[in-house]
Amino acid sequence: MSSETPTKSPEAAPVPPPGPAPVKKRVPQGHQRLLTRRDRITLAFMAGVPTVLHVALVWITALASIALAFTTWDGIGFDSIKWVGLDNFKQLFTDNPQFWPAVQHNIIWFVVLILIPTPLGLFLALQLDKNIRFSRVYQTAYFLPVVVSLAVTGFVWQLVYNPDTGLINSIIGANKPGHYIDWIGDPKLNLWAVLIAASWRHTGYMMILYLAGLKGVDPSLREASALDGANEWQTFKNVIFPTLRPTNTVVLVVTIIEALRAFDLVFVFNKGAQGTELLSILITNNIIGESSRIGYGSAIAVVLLVISLAVIIPYLIATFRKERRA
Amino acid sequence: MTDLSPSGLSLPSPSRRSLLRGVGGAALVAGAGIPLLSACGSSGSSSDSKTVSVGSNDSDAVPKKAYADVYAAFQKQSGLTVKVNTKDHNTFQEQINSYLQGTPDDVFKWFAGYRMQFFAAKNLASPIDDVWEKIGANFPDAMKKLSKGADGKYYFVPMTTYPWAIFYRKSVFAAKGYEVPTTWDQLVALCKQMKKDGLVPIAFGDKDAWPAMGTFDQINFRLNGYDFHVDLMAGKAAWTDAKVKAVFDHWAELLPYHQDGFMGRTWQDAAQTLVSKKAGMYLLGTFVAQQFTNKADLDDLDFFAFPEINSAYGQDTVEAPTDGFMVSKSPKNKAGVTKLLEYLGTPAAEELYLKGDPSVVAASNKASTSAYSALQKKAFEMIGQAKSLTQFMDRDSRPDFTSTVMQPGLQKFLQNPKGVDSLLSSIERQKKTIFAS
Numbered sequence: 001m002s003s004e005t006p007t008k009s010p011e012a013a014p015v016p017p018p019g020p021a022p023v024k025k026r027v028p029q030g031h032q033r034l035l036t037r038r039d040r041i042t043l044a045f046m047a048g049v050p051t052v053l054h055v056a057l058v059w060i061t062a063l064a065s066i067a068l069a070f071t072t073w074d075g076i077g078f079d080s081i082k083w084v085g086l087d088n089f090k091q092l093f094t095d096n097p098q099f100w101p102a103v104q105h106n107i108i109w110f111v112v113l114i115l116i117p118t119p120l121g122l123f124l125a126l127q128l129d130k131n132i133r134f135s136r137v138y139q140t141a142y143f144l145p146v147v148v149s150l151a152v153t154g155f156v157w158q159l160v161y162n163p164d165t166g167l168i169n170s171i172i173g174a175n176k177p178g179h180y181i182d183w184i185g186d187p188k189l190n191l192w193a194v195l196i197a198a199s200w201r202h203t204g205y206m207m208i209l210y211l212a213g214l215k216g217v218d219p220s221l222r223e224a225s226a227l228d229g230a231n232e233w234q235t236f237k238n239v240i241f242p243t244l245r246p247t248n249t250v251v252l253v254v255t256i257i258e259a260l261r262a263f264d265l266v267f268v269f270n271k272g273a274q275g276t277e278l279l280s281i282l283i284t285n286n287i288i289g290e291s292s293r294i295g296y297g298s299a300i301a302v303v304l305l306v307i308s309l310a311v312i313i314p315y316l317i318a319t320f321r322k323e324r325r326a
Numbered sequence: 327m328t329d330l331s332p333s334g335l336s337l338p339s340p341s342r343r344s345l346l347r348g349v350g351g352a353a354l355v356a357g358a359g360i361p362l363l364s365a366c367g368s369s370g371s372s373s374d375s376k377t378v379s380v381g382s383n384d385s386d387a388v389p390k391k392a393y394a395d396v397y398a399a400f401q402k403q404s405g406l407t408v409k410v411n412t413k414d415h416n417t418f419q420e421q422i423n424s425y426l427q428g429t430p431d432d433v434f435k436w437f438a439g440y441r442m443q444f445f446a447a448k449n450l451a452s453p454i455d456d457v458w459e460k461i462g463a464n465f466p467d468a469m470k471k472l473s474k475g476a477d478g479k480y481y482f483v484p485m486t487t488y489p490w491a492i493f494y495r496k497s498v499f500a501a502k503g504y505e506v507p508t509t510w511d512q513l514v515a516l517c518k519q520m521k522k523d524g525l526v527p528i529a530f531g532d533k534d535a536w537p538a539m540g541t542f543d544q545i546n547f548r549l550n551g552y553d554f555h556v557d558l559m560a561g562k563a564a565w566t567d568a569k570v571k572a573v574f575d576h577w578a579e580l581l582p583y584h585q586d587g588f589m590g591r592t593w594q595d596a597a598q599t600l601v602s603k604k605a606g607m608y609l610l611g612t613f614v615a616q617q618f619t620n621k622a623d624l625d626d627l628d629f630f631a632f633p634e635i636n637s638a639y640g641q642d643t644v645e646a647p648t649d650g651f652m653v654s655k656s657p658k659n660k661a662g663v664t665k666l667l668e669y670l671g672t673p674a675a676e677e678l679y680l681k682g683d684p685s686v687v688a689a690s691n692k693a694s695t696s697a698y699s700a701l702q703k704k705a706f707e708m709i710g711q712a713k714s715l716t717q718f719m720d721r722d723s724r725p726d727f728t729s730t731v732m733q734p735g736l737q738k739f740l741q742n743p744k745g746v747d748s749l750l751s752s753i754e755r756q757k758k759t760i761f762a763s
Contacts, residue, residue, distance in 0.1 A: 185589020
């Protein structure tokens with residue numbers, strides 16, 4: 001689940017020009033003349049170090065997590081690792097009262113992000129793309145929440161939602177006995193409260209992505225549609241939006257990843273108390289800390305990994321297929 | 327401000343710890359967490375015979391300074407240097423596993439009770455019976471019990487402690503003619519009266535999830551006694567037992583008198599309602615006094631022991647989380663360690679510490695109480711007279727059980743007191759698998 005994959009538009013992926021390659025005429029030995037010994041060492045170094053790091057930090061650890069998911073381990077000495085087969089998963093699916101709500105909340109998180117902040121971000125991007133006055137100021141204002149750390153965002157919103165002294169309850173007078181609105185604690189409310197904070201941030205993110213996409217739309221397309229007498233909505237619907245397809249793919253993937261890795265905001269907000277359980281928080285609660293349940297936590301991590309793969313693999317397949325066609 | 331949360335977890339604002347956790351959590355989700363964690367142990371304990379190293383979680387200014395004074399006095403007396411390795415309070419706790427397995431300091435700061443016994447049983451701590459031969463006379467029996475591992479050997483030197491009790495304002499009780507309740511019925515009647523008088527009977531905030539454990543503990547050992555508390559916490563008694571159900575029934579009776587909106591409120595905010603005299607009572611540790619920054623308010627603050635529920639046990643148990651020192655598995659300077667612990671176990675060392683940090687009381691009953699405030703004196707008497715001392719749910723039980731099962735479990739009860747039966751059987755099922763591992 002690394003987050004860097006999606007930021008690269010699939011179209012931007014370097015596709016070798018299919019045209020004729022004149023170099024090929026110069027027979028194989030050309031290779032050896034092109035690369036000196038030093039070049040080769042540099043090349044090996046440049047390719048080797050990232051590979052080693054990648055294998056060690058991504059593959060080995062991921063595989064170790066998967067292996068640990070079938071054990072119990074308190075993290076003290078390797079001899080205390082005990083193989084338990086599928087027990088962790090059985091417990092997770094049947095006995096853990098927080099697991100299914102967590103899965104559900106991750107899904108709600110995704111649905112809300114795609115339904116509210118994403119269209120809103122597109123709308124803002126369209127407005128800003130019209131070169132209105134103070135466009136830079138608006139861009140900065142909307143993008144600022146994305147720059148600020150999510151932990152800070154969570155902290156700020158937690159002050160807004162505080163039941164006694166928070167902004168909202170103070171304004172509407174809901175901080176008196178009998179009238180309390182517990183935005184942070186009430187399981188019927190807190191997920192939505194935190195989603196407002198998440199959407200506030202996500203809107204800015206989507207706006208920037210779409211704004212970049214819109215800058216890439218050929219102005220002659222707009223001119224042509226204007227000449228054809230299309231109004232603004234028709235231009236958007238029939239001309240602009242279809243050309244934003246690559247951006248939409250990126251947006252979709254980014255949003256899915258945001259929904260799966262949602263953690264910091266909620267953790268700061270209320271530590272994933274009832275109503276806001278998330279898979280990432282369950283993993284943290286089980287693994288980090290003293291006398292940790294590393295096996296059990298790994299089992300939850302594996303579930304999260306499987307969900308991510310189920311989303312990412314179809315995306316990759318689609319991308320590769322497109323590249324091959326190109 | 328001293329960090330006195332009973333759990334020792336998360337005290338002030340969420341910022342510091344959450345950020346650290348957030349970083350750790352993010353790393354974990356990326357699948358890179360486990361080897362990183364074990365790489366966090368501290369290194370570089372000194373090996374010369376003139377130094378003793380101490381791993382400390384006293385990252386807050388007040389206790390840090392107070393302990394520095396104690397070590398300076400020890401150095402003067404013995405000629406040994408104490409090298410202190412201080413880590414952030416919560417980080418220290420979260421890394422304790424890997425810290426003790428790596429190259430820990432000779433002596434480390436820790437909590438009494440089950441949480442101490444856990445590491446003793448894992449052979450990550452050294453027994454210190456030789457130290458106790460010298461310092462044994464300085465401590466009451468209840469403290470001795472708290473310092474022993476499951477194998478009967480001593481592993482712990484207690485330093486400071488503080489009680490949990492019900493706090494109230496003397497002026498409010500005097501003005502309204504309230505009397506300190508000594509039985510459950512009187513407590514309920516008092517709550518009713520307070521509600522009628524427009525007060526919030528019991529201030530409450532459970533955002534951090536541990537305060538509810540304090541309420542459960544009080545009702546449990548008043549109703550079922552100390553031994554049942556120990557059995558339940560150690561995973562021996564069943565959570566589906568009728569005795570546990572009775573605890574929740576009592577709690578449910580009291581719940582309507584608790585402050586509204588507690589799930590989103592921190593203990594600090596709840597304490598403010600007692601400061602502003604909007605609430606009548608508040609069940610918490612003496613660290614609640616930290617919120618009383620005005621001298622007049624602080625002088626007006628008083629507390630009483632949780633009322634009797636079952637006459638067989640009266641008020642014989644006090645919840646008094648105790649902090650102190652343990653020795654790591656293979657200290658570099660064994661002779662120095664013994665000397666240091668013998669010194670820390672003296673009344674003189676505790677008095678010196680309390681001079682710098684007056685928010686707690688001495689674990690030794692030989693330490694002078696002359697410098698104590700009225701609250702400290704009362705706390706000291708309460709602990710001294712107790713037949714048994716408990717530590718707090720998350721110190722008396724496995725931390726993985728309390729943090730992943732009990733904290734959400736109790737919050738669930740608070741939201742829906744009627745669903746106790748299914749909640750208890752769910753807790754029992756999860757408990758079995760955790761304690762079996």
